[in-house]
Amino acid sequence: MKPVTRIHSRTAVLADENIDTDRIIPARFLTTTTREGLGRLCFHDWRYQADGSDNPAFPLNQPQAQSCAILVAGQNFGCGSSREHAPWALLDYGIQAVLCSELADIFRNNALKNGLLAITVSEGEHRWLLEHPGSELAIDVRGEFIELPDGGRIAFQLEPFARHCLLHGVDQLGYLLQHADAITRYEQQHQEQVA
Amino acid sequence: MTAKTLFEKIWDAHVVAAESTDTPAILYVDLHLVHEVTSPQAFTELRERGLKLRRPERMLATLDHSTPTLPTAANGERPYANDEAKAQVAQLESNCREFGVALHGWDSADRGIVHVIGPELGVTQPGMTIVCGDSHTSTHGAFGALAFGIGTTEVGHVMATQCLLQRRPKTLAIHVDGQLPQGVGAKDLILHIIGQIGVDGGTGHVIEYRGPAIAALSMEQRMTVCNMSIEAGARAGLIAPDETTFAWLQGRPQAPQGAAWDAAVARWRRLPTDAGARFDREVRIDATAVKPTVTYGTHPGMAIAMDAPVPPARNAQEKRALEYMQSQPGQPMQGMPVDVVFIGSCTNSRLSDLREAANVLRGRRVASRVRMLVVPGSEAVRRDAEREGLHQVFTAAGAEWRVPGCSMCIAMNGDLAQPGQLVVSTSNRNFEGRQGKGARTVLASPATAAASAVAGSIADPRDYLVEVAA
Known part of the structure; x- marks a missing residue:
């Protein structure tokens, strides 16, 4: 994973609550066996009309939402299926951070493991962000704050290990493999349970 | 000794390295369930890094999501939805051969939905930690096992280390x-x-x-x-876990036997x-x-008793959900015309679910406007149901009796509803488009689904069961 330290972008807003991972990438596209190239399928059934043209009612199709890397989403974004295809699709589409007052657990976990910043802010801050699409923000991972256009700051907290891995591009599987001896000891001590 | 919850006992018994402020716990995984959709990228990563599976004997793989539920054609071809689905299944077959994983594939008498066959085989046991690249892994918690869904990156972690990095929930x-x-x-x-x-x-x-x-x-x-x-x-x-759990597990193929059984209990x-x-x-x-309950919106929390009025929308999302569902505030869901009925999925595809539906359908006909699919959760469920003649109840009523798989719950194998159709479904998600683009899903019990199939509109199963009793 490449280190992620700072993201600077305007915001795009999807205000709907409970946007599930089926909406982020419909299940019929999950027959893929790779992680790549899913951006064109991101929000597919919301983003395109039946004839394949862009749906003008989809907020991310608005001209001002183009090339926004920060998505402000309604509460409980990423609920439902555990498919990691959802963060893969978002990243490939160009989203590098999702800001929300509450994120679904599995989605947040999957996102952070792929370098997609999944950040929760307070309800009041979330409301402000929802009401101000197109805001120019800078997200600072090291300092754990979001810089607002007026110079104000929103503080956030990442799980410390996830933050460390983002900042240093740590490979979590590599980290786990370093604990092979401890895992072997555990297996030896729990023969009955692990039998 | 401190009093502990069931969760705490399982968690504490699986901690390889304790969590600290800076690092999550390393948690040992007893059982890793695998299917074709969320595993290929993890196998690829292992191959690219030259890693092996740490404990392949703690894995169980099956084919369920992308698999057709129609029988094999006379020429031996399986009716896959598309070439990609076929290739995905072939890839799991070759990955399991290459890495030495037990696969309950097409030639297995035990193939089925991953969350149906784990318990059936007695692989799922109390006190275990169980993971799968599938959010409905929570099913196995019924046995007092700590079971949860993970993403594909974590699938790779478990393959290579039999462990996960986890903060205690x-x-x-x-x-x-x-x-x-x-x-x-x-x-x-x-x-x-x-x-x-x-x-x-x-x-x-x-x-x-x-x-x-x-x-x-x-x-x-x-x-x-x-x-x-x-x-x-x-x-x-x-x-x-209690006596009900032990009685259900005893004698299952991979449950402990003899003295080991007594020790396990x-x-x-x-x-x-x-x-x-x-x-x-x-x-x-x-x-x-609690009454017979159905969903009226586009997430499972929008659930009400079927005879209760649909509540008014409280925000823009709920308004959109009601419009999508064509459900009317103030009107009950009962009586809404139905196009498709689906009985199946890891939620409701077991023998007792099929019996519940068959009890309503026996001697009755599915309404002419309704297409009804019954998809058993596993080959074992299919065998047991056919032994009891349940398949004949379904087909005599006009329903389709299919081969096991996830089918119309996730609608990625070609089993799907058309735009605008209303599906009464025993599955678990009524998200927009979940059962086909534009399809409208009402989640319900097998009895409600069967009653709705007969009535041609959402119906209270108690009306049908009372008639049988009388």
């Missing part, structure tokens, strides 16, 4: 007091619970379902309840939550107030 006790009324089942109960606590009511928590109404449930009903824990946003759902009896143990949150539900 919080605990939520849901006490279900009293007993469910006659004609009301586990599916009604869990939809009612999610309707009460919301689709994010369990976020960050592991739920333990407790109380007399839970203790009275059969194992298959408990699986239905735990299955949908994720629909309340929970990390996992648990039910304490003695160990499992120590798992239930100790008196005086504390949960982070507690919720009480009155089982006696």
Whole structure:
């Protein structure tokens, strides 16, 4: 994973609550066996009309939402299926951070493991962000704050290990493999349970 | 000794390295379930890094999501939805051969939905940690196992190290007091619970379902309840193992035998939550107030008793959901015309679910406007159902009797509804487009689904069961 330290972008807003991972990438596209190239399928059934043209009612199709890397989403974004295809699709589409007052657990976990910043802010801050699409923000991972256009700051907290891995591009599987001896000891001590 | 919850006992027994402020716990995984959709990228990563599976004997793989549920053609071709689905299945077959994983594939007498066959084979056992790249892994919590869904990156972690990096979740006790009324089942109960606590009511928590109404449930009903824990946003759902659990497991192919069985049961009896143990949150539900319950919107938390009026939209999203569903505030869901009925999925495809549907359908016909699919959860369920003649009840009524798989729950194998069609479904998600682009899903119990198939509109199964009894 490449280190992620700072993201600077305007915001795009999807205000709907409970946007599930089926909406982020419909299940019929999950027959893929790779992680790549899913951006064109991101929000597919919301983003395109039946004839394949862009749906003008989809907020991310608005001209001002183009090339926004920060998505402000309604509460409980990423609920439902555990498919990691959802963060893969978002990243490939160009989203590098999702800001929300509450994120679904599995989605947040999957996102952070792929370098997609999944950040929760307070309800009041979330409301402000929802009401101000197109805001120019800078997200600072090291300092754990979001810089607002007026110079104000929103503080956030990442799980410390996830933050460390983002900042240093740590490979979590590599980290786990370093604990092979401890895992072997555990297996030896729990023969009955692990039998 | 400190009083502990069931969750705490399982968690503590699986900590390889304790969590600190800076690092999550390293948690040992006893059983890793695998299917074709969420594993290929993980196998690829292992291959690229030159890694092996740490404990292939702790893995069990099956084919369920992308698999056709129509029988093989005369020329031996399976009717896959497309070449990509076929290739995905072939890739799991070759990955399992290459890495030495037991695959319950097409030639297996045990193939089926991953969350149906784990328990059936006795692989799922109390006190275990179980993961799968699938959010409905919570199903296995019915046995008092800590079971949860993970992403594909974590699938790779478990393959290579048999461990996961995890922060300890919080605990939520849901006490279900009293007993469910006659004609009301586990599916009604869990939809009612999610309707009460919301689709994010369990976020960050592991739920333990407790109380007399839970203790009275059969194992298959408990699986239905735990299955949908994720629909309340929970990390996992648990039910304490008891005599019902042990009786169900005893004699299963991979359950312990003889002296090992006795030792295992003695160990499992120590798992239930100790008196005086504390949960982070507690919720009480009155089982006696639960009625046949259905969803009226586009997430499982939008659930009401079928005879209750659809509530008015409280915000723009709910307004959009009601418009999508064409459900009218103030009107009950009962009586809404139905196009498709689906009985199946890891929520409701077990023998008792099929019996429940067949009891309503026996001697009746599916309404002419309705297409009905019955998809058993596994080959074993299919065999048992056919031995009882349930398949004949379904086909005589005009329903299609299919080959096991996830089918129309996730609608990625070609089994799907058309835009605008209303599906009464025993599955777990009524998201927009989940059962086909533009399709409208109403989640319900097998009895409600069957009654709705006969009526051609959403119907109360109690009306049908009373007639049979009379």
